[in-house]
Amino acid sequence: MYGAICAKAAAEMRKPNVEHYFSRCIQRVAPKSLAQATAEVVVTRKFLENFSGDQVRFMARSFSVTGDHDGQMSTGWRWPYGPSAIVAPFNFPLEIPVLQLMGALFMGNKVLFKNDSKVTVVVEQVLRMLHHCGMPKEDLDYFCGSGPTFGALLKRAQPRLTQFTGSNAIADRLVDELKGKVLLEDAGFDWKILGPFSGSRKSSIEEQLPYISFVCDQDAYASSGQKCSAQSMLFAHEDWIKEGLLAHLEELASRRNLKDLTVGPVLTATTRQVMGHMEQLLTIPGSRLLFGGKPLQESHSIPEQYGAFEPTAVWIPLDKLIMPKYFKLCSTEIFGPFQLVTEFTDVTLPDVLTACELMENHLTAAIVSDDPEFQRLILGSTVNGTTYKGLRARTTGAPQWHWFGPGGDPRGAGIGTIEAIRHVWSCHREIIDDSGPVPTSVTGWKLPPAE
Amino acid sequence: MYGAICAKAAAEMRKPNVEHYFSRCIQRVAPKSLAQATAEVVVTRKFLENFSGDQVRFMARSFSVTGDHDGQMSTGWRWPYGPSAIVAPFNFPLEIPVLQLMGALFMGNKVLFKNDSKVTVVVEQVLRMLHHCGMPKEDLDYFCGSGPTFGALLKRAQPRLTQFTGSNAIADRLVDELKGKVLLEDAGFDWKILGPFSGSRKSSIEEQLPYISFVCDQDAYASSGQKCSAQSMLFAHEDWIKEGLLAHLEELASRRNLKDLTVGPVLTATTRQVMGHMEQLLTIPGSRLLFGGKPLQESHSIPEQYGAFEPTAVWIPLDKLIMPKYFKLCSTEIFGPFQLVTEFTDVTLPDVLTACELMENHLTAAIVSDDPEFQRLILGSTVNGTTYKGLRARTTGAPQWHWFGPGGDPRGAGIGTIEAIRHVWSCHREIIDDSGPVPTSVTGWKLPPAE
């Protein structure tokens, strides 16, 4: 049934006016450019296409192994949890709810859903569309109230599984209150490493620099940095610094403006809080402001409880970064257009690995290099769940066709793909069939001794 | 490398004297018959055979999907957690440690291992054998001290993952102290349902009864009921009760004796505690003692801190069982030769489903019936991780070739099979390769607008 719903819903969302409606709907509540909002609608539609037809039943396929005697066979199923819950964030008001919700429903769970109360209009609209496409109204309960009320509800209901996407602090509380029956995608302090130039004959570092810089700007500042995959830390090999990387970054950041929402309000921190954090960073010896660092200068009506500041980059020397007394400060995520930049050399590469190891959250990462040995070295020392490698590597922009989620944590939840849905929304159940003939005295069976 | 170690270790354990040595070693510390102890050695050896040769690398296989442009590809890997821990129980002193440890090591984790201090001799012997077969001594740390000390150690070390097998109470504490980074197989209050006789032309219920009764006796009392899969609750359709099931069970239980360890000491409850629990049960209206219920009569030297009592069955009426005021008492697991028995009819079948739903742990279960519709009805209402169905269904005796573990819980851990090891000992890591040509102005690339 859900295959038919997906096929119909995707056909609806393929209509240009429906696509545009949802894009605008997203822009109303989440500050991002039209391009970014439309991308969210497209990814959601492709996800629905992926589970059209019989793909839902194919996803739930089981496997069987023959047993020790005639009529014995064991089958490994993916089984739903039954009563479960989802808590979704504000920053992708269409994509994250749909991908998570549909995943839960595909596998046969009964879901209680909540997301950020600022963006409920988007979910409400998409649910109406899904009902129109045949989704039974009773398959899903949608909770539109405050966080604490929902927390109390969950604590009493004790769902068999809760999928949470959001901040570390709330994640910890849920894990505690729900006895660990939680899968989560919590904070991401995501990093990118620009490896040494490999000496390729094909294109010089000078030719490569503009594209590499462009991807850095997108990763750090698109959607005002309010993606869980946004680049928070950039480790650049000296080759790139010498070539003028910093000037490129500054110039690209300066293109951003409020009018087309290429920079916009920050929903989880005030301007004052961010400026305070920045000032603390600038007390670290050798640190300096690369660019930004000021409240937005354009006239605007962003309320005080949100942040409004320029795309900002702060330089931290690598040897300071990894000092215990500074590392916690440096690795605190600002969920906005804010990043740290540092430099390494062939000699100080181990310090980069140390920094990666010290981080506690392992969502996305990028290893920008075409050297397989360099790639393997970094990969082998890290566990980020979604890691990009290659000269075109980025940290953001994950599509619906590959797993997206944190690594190195048994509580980690993925979204979007068959593997993610099977992992999060079902558990292994082994059903062993033993339908061989019952041994009886007629067929010569004798009672064995007790064991 | 671990493939070669497994092949050699299995070859060692295939030698009759090594097999016998380990069987006796097990009997020294865990009260079970020679048949049961030998079965443990054989299952362990077959597990090692299963991961001989290249099977360890085959188990870690990844999959890849092509991307959106030339040179882009995404690969889903199973990645080790790195620093991790295992806490194992006393009842299978060889099988559980080896299956869990080797699983962790196969996937590349670094393990800190602890098991019950009463049975360390078995692990110590098998580790020496594995070192002899080539296992590097530094791959594993073995902790031989007390539980509380180890708990404190874990709390400080915060391993990325801990696999725990044991009681509910300790499981809850670990989940709390390790922030949910725990996978576990906790208490099993396992049940069996004997379905209505289907009217088969092949064998009469009279012919089937001896075998069915024999399996019940084994499931409830083998290894003195000290298996996590032991049958704690038997729901029998009236067809079987009328046919004389209870008399058969009593007769089979009466064959058990201390001499050949077909019944033996209970390590986690004293005789007094069990008798107290039984007396409480017998206050439920309509309940009665079916057989057993007395301390072991044979002369023995079992110390006071252990239990020593006859294989026991207590009858509870189904309508009382599911009453809230009695259910918690009835579903308290006694980790020894102790079971509850009840009866249902076609009319009261829903009460059986209610009882199954009320249980909180979902390890093994058996649906003894050859009627596919009856099987589907029970399966659809339950989530036990390892469920047997068919006239030959049992609750115990899981081999190394199918998943064994609880269901319906995101914290549930399986053991033994490829799927179990991949699930418990690795996490998904997606590595996206983007090695396509870097867009440059030479090849016509122009800087796009910011987003």
Place this chain on the structure above:
Amino acid sequence: MYGAICAKAAAEMRKPNVEHYFSRCIQRVAPKSLAQATAEVVVTRKFLENFSGDQVRFMARSFSVTGDHDGQMSTGWRWPYGPSAIVAPFNFPLEIPVLQLMGALFMGNKVLFKNDSKVTVVVEQVLRMLHHCGMPKEDLDYFCGSGPTFGALLKRAQPRLTQFTGSNAIADRLVDELKGKVLLEDAGFDWKILGPFSGSRKSSIEEQLPYISFVCDQDAYASSGQKCSAQSMLFAHEDWIKEGLLAHLEELASRRNLKDLTVGPVLTATTRQVMGHMEQLLTIPGSRLLFGGKPLQESHSIPEQYGAFEPTAVWIPLDKLIMPKYFKLCSTEIFGPFQLVTEFTDVTLPDVLTACELMENHLTAAIVSDDPEFQRLILGSTVNGTTYKGLRARTTGAPQWHWFGPGGDPRGAGIGTIEAIRHVWSCHREIIDDSGPVPTSVTGWKLPPAE
């Protein structure tokens, strides 16, 4: 790209007028009822839904295994053949072409396509729709001429792979001319076995008979028996014969008429040929005509070169059927509303197995029984590629969500599912990456001795 084409094409075909248009289009050229024609359109549409979005790339997924040293890894890919051909039959003018063609294109092959010249209008219309949905015109060449011309073309072109669906004789010639580079679904002489009544308490044989008979009628005579999966041989246990199966079959057949095309023209045999075959069968001692056996009595304008006769059943005694001198005659397929019926008992069951073993083509089969042991006995003695079991088993009506194809033949081709497409339209290619560091004298490598 093909994922997007499928999504759009499925959305088109979901429109009621498009669905109706194709159904009528099919009826114009292939004699079947509107219900059967519409079913063909629906199955085709669901197939397209199944490969929407990213499912085409997911289908082509590869797997990787790590090697013996750093930087070595082996990947198993599914690789296209490149230049290939398809020869499709007349009886499913929409479904078979689309499922086969799209399968070939999904995997990246370049296809030369031919089907029966009587039904080209349907393919032509669907190709125009696919072009409209974005399919590049150069991906596929469509040949609309005669069989011999195409045969000569194939012989010269020697495509790397040809998928053929049709008669045995042409299959043999193609295998010869194309040096075995052919995968095929040739003739199906499909059988059904009605097993002994199991004595179920749930429903009596009297209650079951109407449904069982109805399925037999559909399997033998729907689409005038012109399905490759049509039931050509019915083995009925005496339980069913005694209960009145034959009278039921006769009554159901008598409902069929030309007006609504529940019986219609036979395209591959003339009335005279079929009557001749029947007469030969009736010379076998003990055989008799059960019903039908006459040219269609209604006034009609079916041309002489086609067949037009009533749904027909001929009784053959089992002991005669398996005689070498009769078997070849009995197992000659009439591609029309024509079946043989025989009876067996518990004692003569081995003769049924003998008959199944003597058959040369192994497409569909049905084992109508709810006894797992009976099912296993028949399954273990047969190799039919698509076998139904259970009391509701049929031989026809395969949907798009499970494999459909012959068994027991390395040349056998399946259609429709992921497994079928991967098997037919791609071959295994193992690419071993060995990008570890090159050993050099700088890193201590010394030239080893020759081997």
Place this chain on the structure above:
Amino acid sequence: MYGAICAKAAAEMRKPNVEHYFSRCIQRVAPKSLAQATAEVVVTRKFLENFSGDQVRFMARSFSVTGDHDGQMSTGWRWPYGPSAIVAPFNFPLEIPVLQLMGALFMGNKVLFKNDSKVTVVVEQVLRMLHHCGMPKEDLDYFCGSGPTFGALLKRAQPRLTQFTGSNAIADRLVDELKGKVLLEDAGFDWKILGPFSGSRKSSIEEQLPYISFVCDQDAYASSGQKCSAQSMLFAHEDWIKEGLLAHLEELASRRNLKDLTVGPVLTATTRQVMGHMEQLLTIPGSRLLFGGKPLQESHSIPEQYGAFEPTAVWIPLDKLIMPKYFKLCSTEIFGPFQLVTEFTDVTLPDVLTACELMENHLTAAIVSDDPEFQRLILGSTVNGTTYKGLRARTTGAPQWHWFGPGGDPRGAGIGTIEAIRHVWSCHREIIDDSGPVPTSVTGWKLPPAE
């Protein structure tokens, strides 16, 4: 059962004296060095380890998908063919027979086996060992006579499947006589491409050359070139030629001698035949003898019907190689220590692709380059079943842990791995279970209209 046999047999072959016995046994009948013969024993043993324990049943695992109504489910099985045959070659007298035979037996086939009558002693010895380890004597028939007799036998028996490894000519005849029911690994004219030096900063081309040359020598001349994977054609980019590749190759070849069997008798061509072929090649304009080209100078007792000549390399200009009038001659495989060498530049690279495309057999290939774009270009234009890429790429030395077999041919057979065995030795069988309740008038079912 076969899991236990494999475990025992591998344990036997791990004993040093058994390993040595089989190595010497191989050397008696197949001319190769002790290192090469021992490698054959080790690969065979590891293959047996891979299928120890339960891995045979795991390999045969099926998968299931739920149906459209309660009680319906479809399962895709891998099913044995039953009566089948194997024809194995002389060059790997232990490895190929064991890997192929065991694969067939694992999947439940009944096999008639034949190999080259010159090497039967090895198979006979290993069969005795397998019988000792528990293999039933009736599972396999071993035919030790002449090829024509066996051909006649096959033609009469018409096994459901025959796996053939050997020459093109015999393959064609078998395909014809067995109506295409053949899977084969026929001639391999295997090539290697040394790509342009990428300008890596890590090691210079001068440093890389010795290792690259060493691998070329091994690939072309180890086991006297009598491997189906031996390098027959070397395409070297001018970078390597300029650096002195040819001198390195000549020097390495000159180390080979008859005493330690690093060069030895050629079993399928006489010295005269090879010299004749070489002379024809040398008539091509621009061709020249690089080294070798003479009968073996050492005194020896190799009989006249075998070949005995020095490791030989002939230079052919690329533009001549791809001319239709020369290509067939150039691409004729000499199954001995004989290779062609040619040079290409960035400009003439398309000619290399043309040459690869013209070849008719697609077994192994190597792309020696660390440039992913160069690798993708070559990979995208070729279909070799086993292709190595990377600076360490080779054409020979395939282990038991990855697929080995030809590509681009539906008749292609792989050996060794799970995928290869499933592909060759089993066919897909879909078994659809429809055990839902039978619709009856009691439950409200009414007879639908005919279709």
